[in-house]
Amino acid sequence: MxxxxxNSLSKSFDSIQVLSSLSFHVNKGEFVSVIGPSGSGKSTIFNLIGGMLLPDEGSIMLGEAEISGKRGSISYMxxxxxxxxxxxxxxxxxxxxxxxxxxxxxxxxxxxxxxxxxxxxxxxxxxxxxxxxxxxxxxxxxxxxxxxxxxxxxxxxxxxxxxxxxxxxxxxxxxxxxxxxxxxTHNIEEAIYLSDRILILGSKPAKVVQEYTVPFARPRMEEIFLDEKFLECKRSIHHALKELSFKSD
Ligand SMILES: Nc1ncnc2c1ncn2[C@@H]1O[C@H](COP(=O)(O)OP(=O)(O)OP(=O)(O)O)[C@@H](O)[C@H]1O
Ligand SMILES: [Mg+2]
Incomplete structure (x- = not known):
């Protein structure tokens, strides 16, 4: 669920478009991490979901309810x-x-x-x-x-x-x-250890460029850090992020 x-969220500050038609979802009980270069718009997305900012276009739904611009619907750090x-x-x-x-x-x-x-x-x-x-x-x-x-x-x-x-x-x-x-988070290992899914965000404007489903069962043991699959996952996320930083250079 x-x-x-x-849904198709866009946001500009002055003439800089930070988000353009960004879409993603989080299922009930799911742990989703967002990883992306500094300045790609992660905190902006959170401020929009938290209702501290208003989107230029698009909508944010909590279940069936539209929460764009509404504070207090989510818990936010x-x-x-x-x-x-x-x-x-x-x-x-x-x-x-x-x-x-x-x-x-x-x-x-x-x-x-x-x-x-x-x-x-x-x-x-x-x-x-x-x-x-x-x-x-x-x-x-x-x-x-x-x-x-x-x-x-x-x-x-x-x-x-x-x-x-x-x-x-x-x-x-x-x-x-x-x-x-x-x-x-900016920490790839932390994202793999904690999440069900990881969204990799590209910048200028931000969009989800890749999505990983973490292949480890729960509860997660610390031993997974040494698992070959963990290193593979870390490597591919690292590559995806590296490509992004080349593109923005
Ligand atoms: N209130 C604001 N007014 C003008 N520009 C803003 C505002 N908030 C964010 N920006 C710009 O939007 C872009 C995205 O900023 P944001 O804080 O969302 O990035 P971030 O991905 O959270 O970065 P970091 O990983 O460094 O925390 C930046 O270029 C920033 O300068
Ligand atoms: Mg931030």
Whole structure:
């Protein structure tokens, strides 16, 4: 069942056309990653789906409902985490739930603990490092009750080990609750490890130039990183991205 569909979306900023007739969909319970060169329009797509921007043409459907220009229909973690400085960490992660009328502070505390933020529940954002703020924004997005979660490079500010822990943790949560996730990353291995499908985005204007179905069963074990199929998949995505960067030179 299709949960989100983006249909012939176009968007220009001044005279620069960033998206031209872009279409793709995400099924219910599916984990889809978007990979593409910097500046290709990934965050713009997310801002359109999140209703922060209006498309010039095209439509965005959540199930049967048109959500173009409507905020609050999806759970969204922007590339730069925007935490409310006057709220504590616990109050920040509960924000999405609060808006919808029901908070679960105990679940939130457990998630903070698992993400290495135990003891920081009552701290304020200015007391946290960049990576800690990113994890807080990530938990807020996961806790929000909307049917689809958009994550724009949620792990980019983390060191390699923390990043891997967060990936494993995200997979655990995904296995348990099967939320629909649309995920932006620049990291090919991360995309393969986490996703069901990977969309490779070309730039100027952005369009889906290739689509990969990840050939690994779930639950995913870490051993897949050493699998020959994993390397093959990584190689072909790497080639596709390399060709794109040649084209834009
Ligand atoms: N509000 C805006 N006003 C004008 N131009 C914009 C605006 N937002 C984005 N752009 C332009 O649109 C293009 C796509 O930007 P976007 O942030 O979507 O790229 P991205 O794929 O997310 O890049 P990155 O991987 O670096 O995050 C860029 O050329 C950017 O300058
Ligand atoms: Mg971006």
């Amino acid at each position: 299709i949960q989100l569909s983006v 922007p590339q730069t985490p925007s935490l409310m400085p006057w709220r504590t960490i616990l109050q920040n992660v509960l924000l999405g739930q609060e808006i919808m009328g029901k908070t679960e502070p105990e679940t939130a505390r457990k998630m903070l603990q698992k993400a290495g933020l135990g003891g920081y529940e009552n701290a304020f954002p200015h007391e946290l490092s960049g990576g800690m703020k990113q994890r807080t924004a990530f938990i807020r997005a996961l806790l929000s009750p909307q049917p689809i979660i958009l994550l724009d490079e949620p792990f980019s500010a983390l060191d390699e080990l923390t990043r891997h822990d967060m990936q494993k943790w995200l997979l655990d949560i995904w296995n348990e609750h099967k939320p629909t996730i649309l995920f932006v």
